[in-house]
Structure formats: structure tokens, C-alpha cells
Amino acid sequence: MADIGTDHGFLPLYCLQEGLVTRAVLSDVNEGPLKRARETMEGSQIAPERYDLRLGSGLSVLKRGEVTTAVIAGMGGELIASILAEDPAVTDSVKRFVLQPRSRSGQLRSWLWENGWAVRKESFAKERGRLCQILCxxxxxxxxxxxxxxxxxxxxxxxxxxxxxxxNIRIITENLRRSNDPNDLAAAEAFVRKTATLEKRREELWRNSFS
Ligand SMILES: C[S@@+](CC[C@H](N)C(=O)[O-])C[C@H]1O[C@@H](n2cnc3c(N)ncnc32)[C@H](O)[C@@H]1O
Structure with a gap:
């Protein structure tokens, strides 16, 4: 596996320690985070031949077909989409991506759909009170x-x-409704419809939680 934007390197360490992967590439565009990842790995019992630390942006650190799974976590959805779009030959050589957009997940989903990637599984995690979406x-x-x-x-x-x-959508809708711009008012109406869809979905899930 590769962990793109690894920072402290905790995820690849866990995957190696638990035997989930045989080898890992840890990469980051910044030297500070990569140094932290090096310290994490060197302080562990993992043999150095089982991991590689690479400085560079996005998937440019990988050769085509080098990894089965790549994780891109803790970045905005737009940045994740731009990393995936950069070199289609390398992106398409990866079998599975695990993506954790911190924002703008809708834009990432649109990009995935337009470029022939399907969401196979999705879940949530909560880290220090912050809810994160995870897409496989x-x-x-x-x-x-x-x-x-x-x-x-x-x-x-x-x-x-x-x-x-x-x-969040109610706050945005109220702000848009204060505007005199017809485009804002039309956007507010679209958000009202979206809220209704979300509420319907919420109710279904809530009911199912009792059955
Ligand atoms: C918030 S941290 C997330 C760390 C870890 N992936 C996690 O989820 O806990 C974001 C990391 O992505 C790195 N980063 C940002 N843009 C990047 C890019 N284009 N390519 C590789 N790494 C990048 C940053 O340097 C930083 O270490």
C-alpha cells in the first residue's frame, strides 16, 4: 500500500504491524511530516526493507502498478480529486483507493463518478469529535x-x-435568503429541496435503527 500525505505515518505502521499489508510506501509533499513518518517507522519493530519513505506530491512518488491500494486521507476533497487527476496512467494502475476527504466530498464524488471510479464501501470515523467520511x-x-x-x-x-x-445547510439557506440576488434566492430554494431529501433519509435511518 501507499499512504499519500502520510504525516506521522501512523496508518502504514498499523497496517504493517497488523499484517494487513506486506510493504508500504509512506509519502508526503513536505519534509517535516516525512521526518515524523521516518521517526515513527525507525522507532518501530518493522524491518526497513518493508517500507519506503518518499518526498513528493501526490501519486508522482509511485511507479505505475507499484501498489495495490493507495490511501489519501486528511485532505480536502478538491485536493484529493486533483491528485487523482494528475497522472491517469498511475491512478488507473491502482486497484483500490481509500479516501478520506475532510471537506468538499461532493466534488470528490463527482470526480470519481465522471472518471469511472465506483464507491464500493463507505463509512465514518470520529476523531476528537470530528466526523470524517471514508470512501473505498x-x-x-x-x-x-x-x-x-x-x-x-x-x-x-x-x-x-x-x-x-x-x-449546515439551514444556516447557508438562511444567509442566502437575506440576499437580493435572484441567483442566491434560487440557490436557497435548491438547498430547501436538498434539506427535505436529507431529512427523509434521516427519518428512514432513524426508523430502521428500531427495527
Ligand atoms: C492533515 S495531514 C493528514 C495526515 C494523515 N494522512 C491523516 O489522515 O491523519 C495532511 C498531510 O498531507 C500532506 N500533503 C498535502 N498535500 C499533499 C500532496 N499534494 N501530496 C502529498 N502530500 C500532501 C501534508 O503535508 C500533510 O502532512
Whole structure:
């Protein structure tokens, strides 16, 4: 596996320690984080031949077909999409991506859909109170999302995710409604429809949680 933007390197260390992968590439565009990753690995019991530390941006650190799985976590959805778009030959040589967008996940989903990547599994994780989406994607076709940023997940944290989205969208809608610009008012109406869809989904999940 490769962990792109590894920072402290905790994820590849865990994967190696647990025997989930045989070898790992740890990469980061910045020297400071890569130094932290080196310290993590050198302080562990993992043999040096089982990992490589590489300085560089995105997937440029990889040769075509070098890894089965690449993780890109803890970055904005737009940045993740731009990393995936940079060199299609390398991107398409990776079997599976595990992506954790911290923002703009809808833009990432649109990019994935347009470029023939299908979400195979999705879940949530909570880190210091922050809810994060995690997408596991592989090459394939999927039905387009009507609203690209509503996950299909049945994860127990999905209810919390929807609550957060509904509150955020209501705040945006109220701000747009204060504007005199007809485009803003039209956008507000689109957000009202989106809120209704989110609320419907929330209710379904809530009901299912009792059955
Ligand atoms: C918030 S940290 C996330 C660290 C870790 N992946 C995680 O999820 O906990 C983001 C890391 O991505 C690195 N980064 C940002 N842009 C990058 C790029 N284009 N290529 C590789 N690494 C990048 C940053 O230097 C930083 O170490």
C-alpha cells in the first residue's frame, strides 16, 4: 500500500504491524511530516526493507502498478480529486483507493463518478469529535448520485452526519435568503429541496435503527 500525505505515518505502521499489508510506501509533499513518518517507522519493530519513505506530491512518488491500494486521507476533497487527476496512467494502475476527504466530498464524488471510479464501501470515523467520511473506491460503474454529497452508507455514524449536514445547510439557506440576488434566492430554494431529501433519509435511518 501507499499512504499519500502520510504525516506521522501512523496508518502504514498499523497496517504493517497488523499484517494487513506486506510493504508500504509512506509519502508526503513536505519534509517535516516525512521526518515524523521516518521517526515513527525507525522507532518501530518493522524491518526497513518493508517500507519506503518518499518526498513528493501526490501519486508522482509511485511507479505505475507499484501498489495495490493507495490511501489519501486528511485532505480536502478538491485536493484529493486533483491528485487523482494528475497522472491517469498511475491512478488507473491502482486497484483500490481509500479516501478520506475532510471537506468538499461532493466534488470528490463527482470526480470519481465522471472518471469511472465506483464507491464500493463507505463509512465514518470520529476523531476528537470530528466526523470524517471514508470512501473505498475501485474502478467500475455506479448509478450517479442525485445529490453527490449524500452518502449511501448504513454506518451508525450516518445519523450524526445527516444532523450536521442539515444544520449546515439551514444556516447557508438562511444567509442566502437575506440576499437580493435572484441567483442566491434560487440557490436557497435548491438547498430547501436538498434539506427535505436529507431529512427523509434521516427519518428512514432513524426508523430502521428500531427495527
Ligand atoms: C492533515 S495531514 C493528514 C495526515 C494523515 N494522512 C491523516 O489522515 O491523519 C495532511 C498531510 O498531507 C500532506 N500533503 C498535502 N498535500 C499533499 C500532496 N499534494 N501530496 C502529498 N502530500 C500532501 C501534508 O503535508 C500533510 O502532512
Amino acid at each position: 473506491v475501485e474502478k467500475g460503474v455506479q448509478t450517479p448520485y442525485v445529490y453527490p454529497d449524500i452518502p449511501e452508507s448504513e454506518d451508525p455514524l450516518m445519523l450524526e452526519f445527516l444532523d450536521r449536514e442539515i444544520v
